[in-house]
Amino acid sequence: MNVIETQALGRRFGRVEAVRDVTLAVPAGTVFALLGPNGAGKTTTIKMLMNLVAPTSGSATVLGVDSRRLGVAEFQRIGYVSENQDLPDWMTPSELLAYCRPFYPSWDEALASRLQAALALRSSGPLRSQSRGTRMKAALLSSLAYRPELIVLDEPFSGLDPVVRDELVRALLEVPDERPWTVFVSSHDVDEVERLADTVGFMLDGRLVLAERVDALLARYRLVEVVWPGDVPPRVDAAADGWQPQGSSGRTVRFVDTRHERPDAMERITAHFPGASVQVLPMTLRDILVSLAKRPLHPEAV
């Protein structure tokens, strides 16, 4: 069962098309990371999923309900944390928890206490006088203590120091019990997400250009360096072979092979560059996304 599904989802602000034609599915029990540079449309997509912004085209369902109709029952099963959210900052963290508690029948006080300890969250003063990290911890804690089925995090690690990031990730990992839970997280911090996510989506200019399991993606992408024995190396044809040119210097050609999982991947390279010295390098998620962001994309090349 998919916890989140979108069909050609789009949102236009005046003449600006912030999100275009986004179709994705997030199965239950997965951690889906929506990645992309600033302004790619990640936050707008999440806002549409959370019924904060109405789509101008397409549709989305969350927990099986049309996102436009998300109500009390659904929000009792969703935990949402965003860097842009206005917390009731006149409350202390403990007051925030006490304030949220009556709205959630599944509130787990023991879990709340455990998370509070794990996050080292002290209730020393109102949130407005606390650091950004503390506010994010409080927001996360108030969104996890009722064991939501879906956790939606919009740029949760932005601007946080590594220690706090680590605490937040550990807190997220603390939650699951026997019930399946799903995380949908947007970020441009690929390293943190890589620790959590099993599926990533990559948005660029309002489009979802990629949505795939991380292991499959890592298996598929390789950086290929070819040293050509002659003077002018052959052209890299991206559309035909799923190769993304990464530039060349002298006799050395670099490209990303986006279909390196294919059995004949090496044969195709050596056939294209006969007699050349070929080096195939694994890519990190960051390398993959940077390569996607830098190059003008051709759908077949992704």
Next chain:
Amino acid sequence: MRRVTHILRADVRRFRWPIAAWILLTAGAFTIEGTSPFVSDWRSVGSMQTGEALLALARAITGVTLIVLIVQAHALVGTTAFWLTRPFPPLALMAAKLLLLAALFLVVPAIAEAVLMSAYRVPPARIAGVTFDATLLRAALVVCLAVGAGLARTLARFAVLAGAVLAAVVLLGFVVMLIDTWRSASVNATATLSVGRPMVFGWMMPPKDATAGIAACVVFLGTALLLLRAQYRRRARARVIALAVTVPVLSAIVWALWPWHVLQADPAPPVWARDGLSIAPDDSPPVVYRTQIGEADARQRVVRLPLIASGVPSGWLASARLVRATYTMDDSEVQSRPGSWPALVAVGETTSSFTSEFLNGLLDVDRTIGGLGFPPDTGVEILSVDDEQLPVEGASGRYRGELEVALLNVAIVARLPLKRGQVFQEGAYRLVIDEVRLDRTPGVRVRVSQALSSVGRTYPPVYAVFLRDSGQRVAIGSDSFAIGQFNPFTPVLASSFVYGWGWHFYTPWTSGFQARAEWVTFRTAHVRTYAPGSGGPVEAPPVEIEWSDAELVVLRLTDAGALHRTLEIDRLVLPKPVEYRLEGGIQQVFPGQ
């Protein structure tokens, strides 16, 4: 309900200091309102008035700010509010907000005012009526502000929005005024009387019917609440703004076209008047004059004739106003337009100085100086036609007119010794003598309180006071005709829209209750000059009297309804008209001049 109280408690805790400030300011405002009539020293009065004005300003600013803050604590616009992605039932949130707003802005002032009115011995039923009026208006205002606050993200944006709305309201007020003018014109054109009778006895202005105002207020409140509900449920700001325009428009339409005047005060005329009252012309010849109000208007010819009412018992006065009339000459017939103004009808044998005689008889004195503020006895307007409809040199013909005769009962309701602490109370009206001064210009400082409500269906009586010395059989009227009846300085814009301009001077932040101190003086050297032929005294001689044995006589003037009478004159000779010139934009008629 548990969630409602949970949200409400959190809001109370968050805004505890502004809420405390609001409660203190409200208590302070009502305390000053209640205690200021006790202050006699002019300097203290000035200080108190300044304090009262500053307090009112502080209260208005605090109130509006608090309403906006309470609503915007859970913002209805934007995408970043905490509650939007939490299982807050929107209607529970709205209910929590409305409950808190109602408690602060309806219950707190109502309690404070009820305490104040109780201190001034206002009867419980009237307290309930005043509270109903004030609460309805306050509720409409609070919900209106709540809707506005819900459409803006911050206080600053609300201020901008409020400015724009105020500009729109001014425009709307102009439109409503036009509608009202159009309605008045329609009423006159069909020669029927409007529901609220116009000025009956000069300064006595009957209240308009409050039903339309209340209905409009309820419609305003209901539609504004629906809008608020839509905001909480859908958060569709553009749609709500578009719909918000319809709220005042719909209310204005209801106000303008409301057909059922359930609350119209319509006192039934006394039994004796139904068969016994008749009117007849005096022996005096009619006064005919031409008048022209504006350059473009046609010249009009107006005929006035002193009338005498018979069958009127003592203690009663009557006025008459032309409803319609026909004047039939040998070769033509003219129809009159309704009379513009009522005038007193003489009671008894003669039309000359009958108001003075009336007061002498009522007060049992030989001489009365000053009066009840009635206009000079100028005769009743019995015909008003376009000038060219009548021959230039005058005319002769048969007259038949229908007049509305309004009755006023004048009775002594109290005789108070000139001593501090003397009290007169009737219904919600209370008059207490706080200070007596018996020098060349005697006077009393009185504390007057009155509570008026729109739901009473009665014309509240008017009270006037006279200083009477029974030994010397002289009485002097005060320089205040109707003491404590209204406060002309009270802002009336909103209230006149709702309740009509009349006795009811309400504002959302005050109400129909008023208490104030007033120096009532009696000018012993009293000279009044009337125009020749006006029927009143030309001069009242100076009076030098020792007033230590005098008493304060309180008169109650009660509007006792009106009935129609026909006036028929077989041969009414109209002389050549007197040319009347309008000077300085003020039209006054001095027949025979």
